[in-house]
Amino acid sequence: MDLASVPLRRLSISAAAVVVALALATGLVAALESIVLVPNASAAYLLAVIGLAVARGTWAAAVGAIGSFLAYNFLFVHPVRTFDVVDPGEWLNLLLLLVVGLVVGRLAGLQRDRAAVAELQAREAGGLFRVSRLLATNDSRDALPMIVAVLRDETRMGRVWIGLTGGTPLESVVADTGIGVDRPDSTRHQLLRRTAGEAPAEWVGMHAPVGPRRTIRDPAMSAHRVVIEAGGRSLGSIWSLRPRALGHPTREETRLLAGAADQIGQALERDRLRAEATGLEVARQSDALKSALLDTVSHDLRTPLATIRAAAGALTGVAGESAGSALAGPAAVIDRQAQYLDRLVTNLLDLSRAEAGSLRPDLQPISLDDAVADTVDRLQPVLRDRALSTDIPAALPPVLVDEVHLAAIVTNLLENAIAHTAAGSPIVVRGALSDDDRSVRLVVEDGGPGVPDEALGRLFEKFYRVTTGGGPARGSGIGLAVVRSLAEAGGGRVAARRSGLGGLAIEVEFPVASAALETG
Amino acid sequence: MTSGSAPAPGLLLIEDDEDLSASLADALAAHGYRVRTAATGQDGLVAWEAARPDLVLLDLGLPDLDGTAVIRRIRRDAITPILILSARHLEADRIRALDLGADDYVTKPFGVGELMARIRALLRRSAGPAASGEGRIEVGPLVLDVPSHQVTLDGRPVELTPREFEVLKVLMTHAGRLVTHGRLLRAVWGTAYSDEPHYGHVYVSQIRRKLAAVDPTGAARGLIVAEPGVGYRVRAPGD
Numbered sequence: 068m069d070l071a072s073v074p075l076r077r078l079s080i081s082a083a084a085v086v087v088a089l090a091l092a093t094g095l096v097a098a099l100e101s102i103v104l105v106p107n108a109s110a111a112y113l114l115a116v117i118g119l120a121v122a123r124g125t126w127a128a129a130v131g132a133i134g135s136f137l138a139y140n141f142l143f144v145h146p147v148r149t150f151d152v153v154d155p156g157e158w159l160n161l162l163l164l165l166v167v168g169l170v171v172g173r174l175a176g177l178q179r180d181r182a183a184v185a186e187l188q189a190r191e192a193g194g195l196f197r198v199s200r201l202l203a204t205n206d207s208r209d210a211l212p213m214i215v216a217v218l219r220d221e222t223r224m225g226r227v228w229i230g231l232t233g234g235t236p237l238e239s240v241v242a243d244t245g246i247g248v249d250r251p252d253s254t255r256h257q258l259l260r261r262t263a264g265e266a267p268a269e270w271v272g273m274h275a276p277v278g279p280r281r282t283i284r285d286p287a288m289s290a291h292r293v294v295i296e297a298g299g300r301s302l303g304s305i306w307s308l309r310p311r312a313l314g315h316p317t318r319e320e321t322r323l324l325a326g327a328a329d330q331i332g333q334a335l336e337r338d339r340l341r342a343e344a345t346g347l348e349v350a351r352q353s354d355a356l357k358s359a360l361l362d363t364v365s366h367d368l369r370t371p372l373a374t375i376r377a378a379a380g381a382l383t384g385v386a387g388e389s390a391g392s393a394l395a396g397p398a399a400v401i402d403r404q405a406q407y408l409d410r411l412v413t414n415l416l417d418l419s420r421a422e423a424g425s426l427r428p429d430l431q432p433i434s435l436d437d438a439v440a441d442t443v444d445r446l447q448p449v450l451r452d453r454a455l456s457t458d459i460p461a462a463l464p465p466v467l468v469d470e471v472h473l474a475a476i477v478t479n480l481l482e483n484a485i486a487h488t489a490a491g492s493p494i495v496v497r498g499a500l501s502d503d504d505r506s507v508r509l510v511v512e513d514g515g516p517g518v519p520d521e522a523l524g525r526l527f528e529k530f531y532r533v534t535t536g537g538g539p540a541r542g543s544g545i546g547l548a549v550v551r552s553l554a555e556a557g558g559g560r561v562a563a564r565r566s567g568l569g570g571l572a573i574e575v576e577f578p579v580a581s582a583a584l585e586t587g
Numbered sequence: 588m589t590s591g592s593a594p595a596p597g598l599l600l601i602e603d604d605e606d607l608s609a610s611l612a613d614a615l616a617a618h619g620y621r622v623r624t625a626a627t628g629q630d631g632l633v634a635w636e637a638a639r640p641d642l643v644l645l646d647l648g649l650p651d652l653d654g655t656a657v658i659r660r661i662r663r664d665a666i667t668p669i670l671i672l673s674a675r676h677l678e679a680d681r682i683r684a685l686d687l688g689a690d691d692y693v694t695k696p697f698g699v700g701e702l703m704a705r706i707r708a709l710l711r712r713s714a715g716p717a718a719s720g721e722g723r724i725e726v727g728p729l730v731l732d733v734p735s736h737q738v739t740l741d742g743r744p745v746e747l748t749p750r751e752f753e754v755l756k757v758l759m760t761h762a763g764r765l766v767t768h769g770r771l772l773r774a775v776w777g778t779a780y781s782d783e784p785h786y787g788h789v790y791v792s793q794i795r796r797k798l799a800a801v802d803p804t805g806a807a808r809g810l811i812v813a814e815p816g817v818g819y820r821v822r823a824p825g826d
Contacts, residue, residue: 380610431785
């Protein structure tokens with residue numbers, strides 16, 4: 068296995084270092100004892116031990132300390148070239164050399180290890196800081212190309228890229244430190260399995276056909292993947308290629324990759340929420356603008372209508388003073404037509420509000436029989452020659468509906484029936500509870516000519532008008548569209564069918580107001 | 588319209604649209620009223636002080652003053668009936684005006700016939716004995732006796748619960764005028780319920796049923812009229 072060569076090479080370098088250090092120290096001791104005539108120069112070996120500790124770590128220092136002990140014994144303690152020791156004082160020297168060597172070597176080695184860990188942690192912290200700074204000062208999509216460069220440098224990767232799903236199962240690459248789009252069909256990669264709590268994350272081998280993949284044809288490289296998540300959803304991955312000689316990422320490198328994945332996840336989530344909020348704000352402002360526009364149009368159209376009706380009223384009043392005046396008839400026509408225009412404007416505005424999404428139904432429990440009776444009462448002047456009958460049981464539960472919308476719905480249904488029936492023709496208004504008791508159905512049917520079956524489905528379309536028997540189409544073609552808009556805005560439904568009376572039957576279903584209210 | 592001896596009722600019309608104001612003044616005059624007009628809130632208040640009319644017709648969208656300021660000023664020292672001429676889309680303003688003491692409203696473009704009916708109803712109520720809410724209140728065939736908690740329709744007793752009685756009392760005390768949902772709720776249930784219009788709907792619905800049950804002619808049904816989204820009005824006979 069490739070990875071085995073790494074410790075072996077480091078071991079042989081350490082062994083060579085020990086040999087060289089001991090040789091140098093031996094030379095120094097020999098020089099000191101024979102030329103300078105120092106009686107005991109064994110302390111010079113401690114220099115070699117410290118050097119080994121600093122350069123190669125604790126274990127090299129320990130081996131160096133034992134080697135020093137043996138070498139000094141063999142080469143300089145009488146009798147030389149043997150491991151025998153005659154003088155007990157020399158034993159003490161040798162033991163001191165061994166113990167001091169081991170202790171000094173251990174201390175120097177620990178210091179070296181700590182410095183190495185501190186440097187790694189400093190790199191990790193520095194890397195995380197740069198990642199979070201990039202995300203904080205840029206839109207996350209702009210930050211990602213710079214982040215992959217930071218991660219590559221700080222985690223000793225050959226290449227780092229980020230793939231994001233963007234709501235689809237497949238990731239697409241949004242940032243890459245390398246170039247080229249060579250993608251193999253499947254890839255073995257190391258996935259960082261993260262655990263909740265304190266347990267350290269671990270790299271596990273995976274064989275999954277997940278994209279996007281960069282070429283891993285270079286056998287000296289292994290692929291690593293950290294999933295980017297936010298709010299429990301997977302948003303993509305940080306992928307990297309690492310020289311196999313370096314083994315798995317160290318603990319600090321792993322933490323940097325995991326931390327970067329977390330921060331990217333949070334930043335993407337933040338961007339998404341911000342975009343959502345901006346969209347809502349734009350929609351809100353657009354709604355407000357439309358409503359303001361409709362209010363202005365409404366006001367500008369109605370003020371002249373009010374004047375026309377007032378003027379017609381003045382004419383009627385004058386006519387009343389002098390009975391038989393030729394003014395009374397025309398004044399009544401003007402007033403009726405102005406009223407018709409007002410209804411048309413009202414319906415157009417209701418329809419526009421429905422389409423702008425600015426109908427805001429104020430749903431209340433309302434008794435259908437009361438509401439219908441009130442509307443019929445208001446429409447008496449136009450209902451005068453129609454045979455209207457209502458059958459709405461008082462025992463029906465109240466329906467949940469906007470009171471103003473309900474009045475407009477009933478008015479439009481009755482006006483539609485009036486417009487399409489001749490004088491004396493029956494119009495029937497019924498109310499009934501649905502089979503599941505969850506809704507109340509209001510039916511307005513008439514004995515008029517009705518509409519062809521193929522037109523039934525289109526009656527609620529805007530500006531749809533049925534031409535029957537070659538006669539001109541009557542009505543504006545928006546009354547029933549308004550009925551549908553208002554009914555549906557409050558959770559109701561509409562349908563059209565043939566009536567048993569021969570004409571048309573329009574059904575509107577309203578949800579039953581379930582809240583039981585005590586009375587008394 | 589005008590009776591021989593009594594002076595014709597004086598109306599003050601505060602409306603900034605010149606054409607509408609002129610046409611309305613003509614129509615009102617044709618129906619026998621004395622009409623003064625004003626085009627701004629300030630002028631309207633000056634005219635009101637000077638003439639003390641029997642009824643004020645007030646447009647809410649005035650160029651200088653908020654219409655509600657005019658209502659507040661008039662209500663400070665008079666119960667002169669105030670009829671609002673309102674644009675349809677300003678529903679909230681309309682309800683606020685009614686809650687501040689305006690008596691009724693019509694929405695533009697209103698018919699002159701409808702306007703005359705409202706004016707007649709308001710003038711009749713203000714001319715007749717003020718309903719105190721303490722004694723006996725009569726509106727056409729409907730009689731409500733406060734001390735005995737009795738309600739009769741054409742002499743036939745109507746059994747109402749105490750709450751229903753209170754609701755009907757408030758509506759009948761203001762007969763001919765519009766009582767907003769908020770005002771009805773505050774009067775009967777207290778301020779805590781003023782955002783629960785369905786209470787009003789439920790009780791008024793019950794009252795109408797009980798009235799209809801003792802009335803074979805069906806005429807009682809129209810005694811209480813709903814103004815969708817605004818409130819209720821007890822219709823005085825002849826309106």
